[in-house]
Amino acid sequence: MSTSNIDGIPLAFAAAASRLDPRQDNYVPDLTALILAQARQHRASDVHLNPCELELQMQWRIDGVLYTIAGFDRDLSGRVTARLKVISGLLTYRTDIPQEGRVAREYSSSEIRVTTFPSLYGEKVAIRLFAGNDQLQKLAQLGLPDHVEVALRNSLDGTAGVILVTGPSGSGKTTTAYACLRELLEHSNGTRCLMTLEDPIEVAISGVIQSQVRPAVGFNLATGLKSLMRQDPDVILVGEIRDPETAEAAFQAALTGHLVLTTFHAGSAVEALTRLLEMELEPYLIRSALRSVICQRLLRRSCESCAENRRNSAEAEKFADKNRAHNAPCTQCPVCGGTGYYGRLVLAELLEPDSPDLVQGLLSRADSRRLGALAESSGMKTLRQVAAEAVARGHTTLEEVLRVLGGRPG
Numbered sequence: 001m002s003t004s005n006i007d008g009i010p011l012a013f014a015a016a017a018s019r020l021d022p023r024q025d026n027y028v029p030d031l032t033a034l035i036l037a038q039a040r041q042h043r044a045s046d047v048h049l050n051p052c053e054l055e056l057q058m059q060w061r062i063d064g065v066l067y068t069i070a071g072f073d074r075d076l077s078g079r080v081t082a083r084l085k086v087i088s089g090l091l092t093y094r095t096d097i098p099q100e101g102r103v104a105r106e107y108s109s110s111e112i113r114v115t116t117f118p119s120l121y122g123e124k125v126a127i128r129l130f131a132g133n134d135q136l137q138k139l140a141q142l143g144l145p146d147h148v149e150v151a152l153r154n155s156l157d158g159t160a161g162v163i164l165v166t167g168p169s170g171s172g173k174t175t176t177a178y179a180c181l182r183e184l185l186e187h188s189n190g191t192r193c194l195m196t197l198e199d200p201i202e203v204a205i206s207g208v209i210q211s212q213v214r215p216a217v218g219f220n221l222a223t224g225l226k227s228l229m230r231q232d233p234d235v236i237l238v239g240e241i242r243d244p245e246t247a248e249a250a251f252q253a254a255l256t257g258h259l260v261l262t263t264f265h266a267g268s269a270v271e272a273l274t275r276l277l278e279m280e281l282e283p284y285l286i287r288s289a290l291r292s293v294i295c296q297r298l299l300r301r302s303c304e305s306c307a308e309n310r311r312n313s314a315e316a317e318k319f320a321d322k323n324r325a326h327n328a329p330c331t332q333c334p335v336c337g338g339t340g341y342y343g344r345l346v347l348a349e350l351l352e353p354d355s356p357d358l359v360q361g362l363l364s365r366a367d368s369r370r371l372g373a374l375a376e377s378s379g380m381k382t383l384r385q386v387a388a389e390a391v392a393r394g395h396t397t398l399e400e401v402l403r404v405l406g407g408r409p410g
């Protein structure tokens with residue numbers, strides 16, 4: 001199965017669009033509204049309108065993967081783009097500069113951002129559809145492996161230490177960090193002071209005091225953290241550690257009796273350790289302050305409804321075991337539109353640097369290969385092991401694991 005081989009969603013869109021009458025005055029506004037409504041209905045996070053030589057190609061990103069949905073006449077394409085610019089307050093007469101805006105509330109009750117970019121055959125438009133309410137709000141909704149969720153909850157029960165949520169960009173780190181914050185909020189019943197320092201604030205959480213840095217006036221993550229400590233917080237969420245100063249300030253905060261939640265760019269939990277060492281953080285500081293490192297990836301979750309269809313089909317029954325890993329989707333599936341996937345799954349590995357061997361490795365600044373071996377011998381299940389288990393349980397597919405992790409699961 002190719003990841004972009006779908007029929008259901010383009011067909012559903014074409015059917016809906018064919019009900020509009022091009023001779024009506026309102027055709028372009030109606031078509032534009034239909035594009036936004038249909039994209040949202042099919043859970044797209046982004047809509048791309050790509051001007052090509054002969055047509056305007058429309059693609060949607062669903063569960064992180066881009067699908068081609070439709071092509072419009074070139075004549076129509078300029079009018080749809082113009083309409084999008086009108087409802088998001090952009091200058092329609094300027095097609096030669098990049099522009100950014102948001103769709104006015106009268107056209108959409110949830111947040112939609114529109115950006116345009118001049119290109120060879122006209123303006124490319126990218127539309128970001130923000131989920132009205134994020135489905136992954138609570139820790140239990142993330143679908144973390146059980147052992148990771150249990151260990152993470154334990155760490156959140158602590159009163160001090162750094163909890164690092166790591167992964168590449170687009171791996172859902174911020175979502176996990178916010179879910180942890182909500183969990184802490186719920187459990188503290190107002191007995192803990194929760195504060196954040198972010199760049200920028202991505203989601204507002206009632207009950208948490210959130211601040212956004214302003215580097216232009218010298219209020220950055222590192223300086224902000226030092227001032228924030230005088231506000232007597234119990235729990236601090238630091239948006240993302242990107243430099244040694246912020247890392248140092250976050251770890252010092254944890255040493256002085258604060259629970260610090262933060263995100264960090266790293267491909268694996270062990271890589272996070274070595275990157276902290278490279279940032280010249282003293283090994284003893286890491287050892288004393290770090291409670292746990294999570295490293296995660298977002299994968300598409302196999303569609304339950306397709307799985308159900310396969311189970312019900314006698315023909316599929318015969319090959320069920322053989323074809324399980326391929327997880328062929330049902331092209332007519334109304335739930336996933338034939339993609340074979342519905343929603344996301346968080347794969348994660350969790351490292352708690354407390355085994356004596358691992359601590360020794362850290363203190364002696366062992367290289368990442370050695371640290372990796374020590375982490376595994378101390379019982380850490382790696383991302384690949386967790387991925388293989390998720391495939392075996394039918395939660396996702398081997399293709400999807402290879403798409404996100406590369407190589408072969410081992």
Ligand SMILES: [Zn+2]
Nearest residue numbers: 303306333336
């Ligand atoms: Zn399906």
